[in-house]
Amino acid sequence: MTLFPYIFALLLILSISVFLVWMKQSGHTNMKVPPGSCGWPVVGESFRYVSLGTQHFISEKRKKYSTDVFKTSIFGQKMAVFCGAQGNKFVFTKLITSWWPVTVKKILFSPEFSHTPLDETSAAMHRFVHEILKPEALKNYVPVMDAMAREHVESDWDGNEVVKVHPLSKKYTFELAYRLFVKEIDVEQVTRIFKHFALVTSGMFSVPINLPGTAYSRGVKGGKLIREELVKIIKKWRQEMMEKNETSPSYTDSLSRMLLVTDENGKFMSEKEMSNYIIALLIGSYESTSTAVSFVLKYLAELPHIYDEVYKELMEIAKSKREGELLTWEDIQKMRYSWNVVCESLRLMPPVQGGFREVVSDVSFSGFTIPKGYKASWTAYTTHKDPEYFPDPEKFDPSRYEGNGPAIYTYVPFGGGARMCCGKEYARLEVLVFIYNIVTRFRLEIINPQDKIVFHSFPIPMEGLPLRIIRHNI
Ligand code: HEM
Numbered sequence: 289m290t291l292f293p294y295i296f297a298l299l300l301i302l303s304i305s306v307f308l309v310w311m312k313q314s315g316h317t318n319m320k321v322p323p324g325s326c327g328w329p330v331v332g333e334s335f336r337y338v339s340l341g342t343q344h345f346i347s348e349k350r351k352k353y354s355t356d357v358f359k360t361s362i363f364g365q366k367m368a369v370f371c372g373a374q375g376n377k378f379v380f381t382k383l384i385t386s387w388w389p390v391t392v393k394k395i396l397f398s399p400e401f402s403h404t405p406l407d408e409t410s411a412a413m414h415r416f417v418h419e420i421l422k423p424e425a426l427k428n429y430v431p432v433m434d435a436m437a438r439e440h441v442e443s444d445w446d447g448n449e450v451v452k453v454h455p456l457s458k459k460y461t462f463e464l465a466y467r468l469f470v471k472e473i474d475v476e477q478v479t480r481i482f483k484h485f486a487l488v489t490s491g492m493f494s495v496p497i498n499l500p501g502t503a504y505s506r507g508v509k510g511g512k513l514i515r516e517e518l519v520k521i522i523k524k525w526r527q528e529m530m531e532k533n534e535t536s537p538s539y540t541d542s543l544s545r546m547l548l549v550t551d552e553n554g555k556f557m558s559e560k561e562m563s564n565y566i567i568a569l570l571i572g573s574y575e576s577t578s579t580a581v582s583f584v585l586k587y588l589a590e591l592p593h594i595y596d597e598v599y600k601e602l603m604e605i606a607k608s609k610r611e612g613e614l615l616t617w618e619d620i621q622k623m624r625y626s627w628n629v630v631c632e633s634l635r636l637m638p639p640v641q642g643g644f645r646e647v648v649s650d651v652s653f654s655g656f657t658i659p660k661g662y663k664a665s666w667t668a669y670t671t672h673k674d675p676e677y678f679p680d681p682e683k684f685d686p687s688r689y690e691g692n693g694p695a696i697y698t699y700v701p702f703g704g705g706a707r708m709c710c711g712k713e714y715a716r717l718e719v720l721v722f723i724y725n726i727v728t729r730f731r732l733e734i735i736n737p738q739d740k741i742v743f744h745s746f747p748i749p750m751e752g753l754p755l756r757i758i759r760h761n762i
Pocket residue numbers: 386410413417421569572573574576577580638639640642643644700701702703704706707708709710711712714715
C-alpha cells in the first residue's frame with residue numbers, strides 16, 4: 289500500500305491550517321477591513337510614521353486609500369485611523385477603552401504597571417486627577433499662576449531684546465505644574481527633574497528600540513529617574529502627614545489631597561502608583577500647555593490686528609487692578625476675545641494631534657469592519673483644516689467661536705466623549721494668565737517667519753520660536 293495519499297492529505301490539512309491561522313492573524317478573513325497597508329513585519333509602518341510626523345503620514349494615507357478610515361501598523365499594532373467629523377464621533381462615542389503603546393507605558397510607568405490594562409490605570413488616574421482639578425481647587429490656582437507668571441517674566445523675559453519663547457514656556461508650565469501638583473520647591477530638584485522630563489518626552493514617540501544611545505532608551509532611563517525622585521518625595525509627605533495626623537487638607541495643597549485618594553476598596557495608593565500618575569499628569573499638563581502658549585504668542589506676533597484686540601481687552605482688566613493685586617477667577621471670565629484667539633490657535637496648531645483606543649469587539653464603520661484586537665486612533669487635523677467645517681481654513685479668525693461656534697465633533701483640540709481632556713479648564717486658566725502677563729508688558733515681533741515646525745507627539749518650532757519683545761511705555 290502506498291503512503292502517498294495519506295502524506296498528501298496530511299500536508300493539505302497542514303497547509304490549510306497554516307493558511308487559516310495566517311488569515312486570522314493578518315485580518316484577511318471575509319471581513320471587509322479598511323484599506324491600507326501594514327508595512328513590514330513587526331515594525332509595520334512605524335519608521336514612516338515617525339519620519340513623516342502624524343499630519344503628513346495621515347495626509348498621504350488618506351489620498352492613497354480612503355478619507356474616512358484606513359488601516360496601518362504602528363507601535364507594533366494593527367491600527368484603524370478614523371478621519372473627519374464622523375470618524376471623531378465614532379471614536380469618541382463607541383470606542384472608549386483607552387490605549388497607549390506599551391513602549392510609551394514602559395517609559396512612563398514602573399515595570400509592574402506597564403502591563404496593567406490602561407482602563408484600570410485610567411480609572412485610578414481619573415480619581416486622582418479629579419481631586420486636583422475640582423472647580424474649588426482651580427479657583428485657588430489662578431493667583432498662584434499669576435504670581436508665578438510674574439516671577440517668570442521678571443527673571444526670564446525682562447531686560448532681553450529677544451527671547452526664545454518655546455523653551456521658556458516649557459520651563460514656566462513645568463515649574464507651575466510642579467509647584468501645584470508636587471509642591472516641593474527645591475530649585476535644584478525641579479531643574480534636575482525638568483531635564484529628565486526632556487528625555488522622557490523625546491523618547492516617548494521615537495522609534496522604540498531600547499539600545500544604548502537611542503532616544504527611546506534615554507526616555508526609559510529618564511522615566512525611571514523621575515519615578516525614583518517622586519517616590520522619595522511622596523514617602524516624605526506621607527510621613528509628615530501621619531506625624532501631623534492630617535485628614536482634611538486645604539485646597540491649595542494638591543499633594544496632600546492626592547495622598548488621601550483611595551481605591552474602590554478604600555485602600556490608599558502606594559508611592560509607586562502615585563509616582564506613575566504624577567509623571568503622567570506632569571507630561572499631560574506641561575507639554576500640551578506650553579505648546580499652546582508658544583503658538584498663541586507666535587500668532588500674536590504675526591498678526592498685529594489680533595494682538596491689538598487682545599491688548600485692549602487685557603489692559604482693561606489690568607487697569608481695574610490695584611498695584612500688585614493678583615488675577616482672580618472672575619478676571620479670567622472677562623477674557624472672552626483672548627480665549628477665542630487661543631481657541632483659533634488650538635485649531636490651527638493642536639498640541640495633541642489625536643488619541644488611541646482599543647477595539648474590544650468587532651465594530652463597523654463606513655462599510656468596513658474593524659476586528660476586535662485592532663487599535664484605533666482619531667485625529668484633530670482631519671477636521672480642523674477641512675474647509676467644509678472651517679471656511680478658508682488657513683485664515684486666523686477668532687470670530688469662528690462666537691455664537692454657537694464650530695459644529696459638534698469638528699473642533700476637537702481637547703478630544704471628546706468620555707475620554708475628553710480633564711485638564712481643559714486648568715489649561716484655559718494657565719494659557720490666559722500667561723498671555724495676560726506677556727501682552728500687558730510687551731509688544732511682540734516675529735524674527736524668523738520661516739522657523740520650521742516639525743510634527744511629532746507635539747508640534748515643535750525647530751528654532752525655539754525667537755521673538756523680539758518691546759516693552760510698552762505705560
Ligand atoms: C492646551 C492644553 C491641553 C490640550 C490641548 C490637551 C488635550 C488632550 C486631549 C486631546 C486628550 C484626549 C486624548 C484621547 O482622546 O485619547 C487629553 C486627555 C487628557 N488630558 Fe489633556 N490637554 C491639555 C492640558 C491638560 C492638562 C493641563 C492636564 C492636567 C492638569 C491634562 C490632563 C489630561 C488627562 C489626565 C487626560 C486623559 C483623560 C482620559 O483618558 O480619560 N491635559 N488631553
